[in-house]
Amino acid sequence: MKFFLSFLSSFVLIISANAQTENTLPIDENGKFIQYEVVNSTSKIDLLQARANEFIKKKSKILKLKKSQSDTVIMASGKFVINKTLLVMSRPSGEVIYHFQVEIKEGKYRFWLTDFKFIPYMRDRYGNFVPSTTVGVPLENNPGKLNAGEWEAYKTQTFKFTKEFAVEFKNEMANAIPAAKVKPVEKKVVKKEW
């Protein structure tokens, strides 16, 4: 009996742990998933610009700067990989590409991630996973009954990614000094003098 109770409690814990991730992204007025935030800031506009650019530079492997119409509007295209994991094994199922935009004004800035599109991966001749096409399927699309389970997992991972991305970006924007201007800490040499 005790054993069954402990099994049941473990099972409930697992379900509740998974349930925490069953959130979805909000939808904008065009019916597209969006991660949108407005943040008040006491920093000056040029400093916020520098920090936003520095963030994109740091993330150059997953974010590519697009041409912007003004200095206070920064746009980038990004991607992240969706992994399917079981026990100690893992493999990428595909990648989600997205649009990232930052707009800066005096005293505040806003940013959003949207236009999420899924590109499935396939294994190439060398055993590596690569995009099977250059055309992504919008994450808002209905995948049909057969692919519904996997599609939900993609949306859940995308939601998790955007939450983490937003936290990381806000932390970068809140930095007192842009990372590029941070002076390296001088190494203290311990001299054995006495």
Next chain:
Amino acid sequence: MKIKLLLSALTFGLTTAALAQEAAPLQISGSVDTYFKYDFSKTGNIKTSFANEQNSVSLGMIDLALKKTTGKASFVGELSFGPRGQAQSIPNAAGVYDETENSFNIQNLYINYAFSDKFSMTAGYMGTFIGYEVISPAANFNYSTSYLFTNGPFQNAGVKATYAFSDKVSLMAGLFNDWNAYQDFNGVSHVGAQLMVSPVEGWTAYLNFLSGYSAGAAGTGTIYDLTTAYQVTDKFKLGLNAADYHVSGGNGGYTGVALYPQYMVTPAVGLGLRGEYFTYNIPSVPNPSVTSITFSANLKAGGLTFIPEVRFDNDKDFSQSFVKSNLTPTKSASQFSLAAVYAF
């Protein structure tokens, strides 16, 4: 007691799975395929690689691949078991093509080191860089294979260096063994190179070159190959493969071209055509040629793909020994096949 053990194992498995979502230490992937083929002359006329067994629900292979990356170093090990990955591939575990020694086929077994984001080196046994089609059915649109694929290299063992000048241009150069050989008995005898260019988004072209003197060959074999694909619209993709292979001293070879238009009706339903013209360069006789048209559909549900396919081959020079149902020679052959491929 047994129930306790099972439930404990299940709980442990689920807990581990939940925790493991944060890490991806080892990639395990692969595919399984099976097919039914029916030749309308009631005999196995078309002799390209794989899917040759007439009026039978037959096996392809199970393909298992491991990949691990630690820092800048990675390895890939990929083995296949089953007719497609054994007797119908070359070589097998014994290093030779031999039905009696038929065991398993190594698809990939190599180590890679990325010195930087742009420069990497790879050594081992790798899927060939030549051609459009590959052994794994999960990476091909059509289930049956082209004459270009069947007559070209399957794998190359060697050491290669790849430098990416940008996202749009990269160059690979390397030294390789004889085609499809784990060990080269006349020294590392081949030199190969690949130039990749991607002039516009969605268009990638590979210019390939491989030349060398294989053990026991009549001359030096040199192959020039162009493999390219262009995603013309969201739904329409066009692929092309053209190759010329000749052995010095007029000792044989082949020339061919194949076109691969593909149209995705929906993300789960695709239609594709392969049109191929292929010529054997045979010493002292007029070069025989073959034309082939293959129409395939891809019906996808998760990892599963159904591939119904109809194929018509025309052999105007009787080089393929096609026969009618009454076994008299004929110039044409046609077949239907239905394959199921599951990739994981």
